[in-house]
Amino acid sequence: MNDLFLDKLQAARLKERPLLMTHFVAGYPAMAESRVLAEALAAAGADILECQLPFSDPLADGPSIMQANQQALDNGSTPKSGFALLDGLSARTGCPLIIMSYVNIAYRMGWEKFALACKKAGAYGLLMPDLPLDEGGAEFQDLLAAQGVHLLPVVSPGMEDERLALVLRKARGFIYATLRSGVTGARSGLESSSLDFLRRIHQHSTLPVAAGFGISDKVQIDSLQGLADIVVIGSHLLDLYRTSGLTAVQRFVRSLQS
Amino acid sequence: MNRATQAFYYGPYGGRFVPEMFGPALRELDAAWRKYRKDPVFRKDLNNLLHNYAGRPTPLLKADRFAELIGCNNVFLKLEGLAHTGAHKINNALGQALLAKMMGKTRIVAETGAGQHGVASAAAAARLGLHCTVFMGEVDMRRQYPNVYNMRRMGAEVIAVQEGSRTLKDAVSAALKYWAGNLQDTHYLLGSALGPHPYPRIVRELQSVIGREVRRQLGVYGFSAPQLLLACVGGGSNALGLFSPFLPDPDVRCVGVEAGGSGPEQGRNAIRFGGNGRTGIAQGFKSVFLQDQYGNLAATHSVSAGLDYAGVSPELAWLKERGRVQFCSADDRSALAAYDTLSRSEGIIPALESSHAVAAALAMAGTLHPDTVMVINISGRGDKDIFITAPHFEEKAWKDYLLSEAAREGRNE
Structure with a gap:
């Protein structure tokens, strides 16, 4: 799992282009369709697949992803069915897998059981934005590490230098940077403060950096050149999927990789 | 939980389980609260408001x-x-709105369920010259129209939350998210003794x-x-x-x-x-x-x-x-x-x-x-x-009244 990610990263660095991480929700719009979507994303050239296990009250997500969470839950998506969906996906597609969810899903399942399930699913890392390191995150990070899975930190522009340094000192895998404070959701352009934030992160850590929140076009991605190894597209893909369907999503992903 | 966060807890409960993007605002609030809660000027202004404005x-x-x-x-x-x-909600709303003002914030955002906290926040904001945005579940807005109306009359913007169950928990999420995008000038005036630290402490003490x-x-x-x-x-x-x-x-x-x-x-x-x-x-x-x-x-x-x-x-x-x-x-x-x-x-x-x-x-x-x-x-x-x-106690009289008012409005158009 480690090798898959590192190989991809090295190849991308040689080509001087970022890795494309695309987000989908397990069970949205339904379980079978979300599998088709994930495989289609990979086929269209996505480098990393980020799968969100749905939660009823996703604190860091905007309207598009919230609605997808709710619909997935209404369709009966559970952590168990989500993990089953992921079984073999990474190997089949050749894409490293990142799992994203909220802390109560792992808490209810049990920390160790959840960590084991992440490993079985072939995950490279886990994003759990509402589990800070000093609220049990550090202990969970160790449990995950024992299974070969990284707990990936999610950091944001408003963080004080001291806090950023603390969080990044313990970071493993890669760093997920939100380009702004606020919730996920597509918007145009990139603020200079977002780029400054990425520069700040590089002063604290040599780990690869993934940039997310608000990315929806090639111009934005190009302006991240040299500052982010990974770009994350979430809400925009969901919006596109909803309005224009799977083919449009694939066309869009291809256009980013050209 | 570790030593650094022990003060966030009541036994095993409490804490601050939020994405890092909320951290700076919560730390700023915590510091401000510790600074002002015993501050003579803050105490005097708050007591004055509680007595002359809230009627305590x-x-x-x-x-x-x-x-x-x-x-x-x-x-x-x-x-x-x-x-x-x-309702009692005004005790907390005045305290936090005053704190927000002392912190140099110009806007408050609040969630509300029944609307009582929203009304209290709207009133406190109007009184202290702060801009107020209230998130309220669509279902609750239907159930509590008089409160929605009163919030608007006092100058608050009431935003209908259409996500999830469209009730209080969804309004809390919506208000937190709005706050995350507007941390610079906005204080989140949380209405109950819950949420991430330091809210449970602040609200308990003010109440x-x-x-x-x-x-x-x-x-x-x-x-x-x-x-x-x-x-x-x-x-x-x-x-x-x-x-x-x-x-x-x-x-x-x-x-x-x-x-x-x-x-x-x-x-x-x-x-x-x-x-x-x-x-x-x-x-x-x-x-x-x-x-x-x-x-x-x-x-x-x-x-x-x-x-x-x-x-x-x-x-x-x-x-x-x-x-x-x-x-x-x-x-x-x-x-x-x-x-x-x-x-x-x-x-x-x-x-x-x-x-x-x-x-x-x-x-x-x-x-x-x-x-x-x-x-x-x-x-x-x-x-x-x-x-x-x-409708529970006087179903027919209430229905007749609503129908006659609706008819009167129709005639006046």
Whole structure:
């Protein structure tokens, strides 16, 4: 799992282009369709697949992803069915897998059981934005590490230098940077403060950096050149999927990789 | 939990389970609160507002006619409904709005369930010259139109939350998210003793004025302390406000009353402490939540919009676990009956939330020693509930009235 990610990263660095991480929700719009979507994303050239296990009250997500969470839950998506969906996906597609969810899903399942399930699913890392390191995150990070899975930190522009340094000192895998404070959701352009934030992160850590929140076009991605190894597209893909369907999503992903 | 975050906790409950993007604002708030809570200027301004604007102290009424119905001689009602904007919520709203102003913020954002906290926030913001945005679930907006109207009249922007169950928990999420995008100039005025640290502490402390007044007022009646305190529990702010000054005294029995809704099955009530609730982590804190087996927050129901929250104050969860606060529930039907009983026996129309505490007192009829000194927190008044109570008590008259008003509006167009 480690090798898959590192190989991809090295190849991308040689080509001087970022890795494309695309987000989908397990069970949205339904379980079978979300599998088709994930495989289609990979086929269209996505480098990393980020799968969100749905939660009823996703604190860091905007309207598009919230609605997808709710619909997935209404369709009966559970952590168990989500993990089953992921079984073999990474190997089949050749894409490293990142799992994203909220802390109560792992808490209810049990920390160790959840960590084991992440490993079985072939995950490279886990994003759990509402589990800070000093609220049990550090202990969970160790449990995950024992299974070969990284707990990936999610950091944001408003963080004080001291806090950023603390969080990044313990970071493993890669760093997920939100380009702004606020919730996920597509918007145009990139603020200079977002780029400054990425520069700040590089002063604290040599780990690869993934940039997310608000990315929806090639111009934005190009302006991240040299500052982010990974770009994350979430809400925009969901919006596109909803309005224009799977083919449009694939066309869009291809256009980013050209 | 580690040493650095120990102060965030009540036993195993509490904490600050939020994405890092919220951290700076919560740390700034925590520092400001520690700086100003004992600051003489802050205290003086707040006391002035509580007295001259909110109308404190609220009366402690010896309710003799109501007392006869439960066979006790010493039943007192703490009339928080007589505070400005009609409920205890103003105590917290004024305190936090003043704090926000001292922090140099120009805007506040608030969530609201029944609308009482929204109205209190709108009023406090107007009074202190702050811009106010209130998030309210679409379902609650329908149930509590008078409060929506009043918030708008005081200059607040009310935003309908259409996500999830479209009730209080979704309004909390929406307000937190709005805050995350506007941290520079905005304070999040959270309305109950829950959420990420330091909110549970701030709200509990600002509401404890209720209990402190009760202690003083009971003294005037010749009692040094109460023996039984009753308060409804949604998030828990009016209950903690009443209980907290008495918690060190083991002889004061504290009882929280949850919403029994329309039945014991999950989804039909908001009883967190009745068997369906489980420890969980959501909305920024660890506490007891109604949730499904996977950890998703469950749907709740209550006739009162202010009690149907899936979670509860982490401090109350800890007090329950330690056995210091007991809990019971009153269902929709008995709350409505209690509303009627108190209205007729004392000429006091309680909020449907507070009616749950009244119902619990009525359920204790005959089981208490006649000399028991009991205080029931009438946390709010019932005007706002007319769209729920009128169709219940006077279905035909209410319908005729609405139809005739609608027809009149139609003719005037």
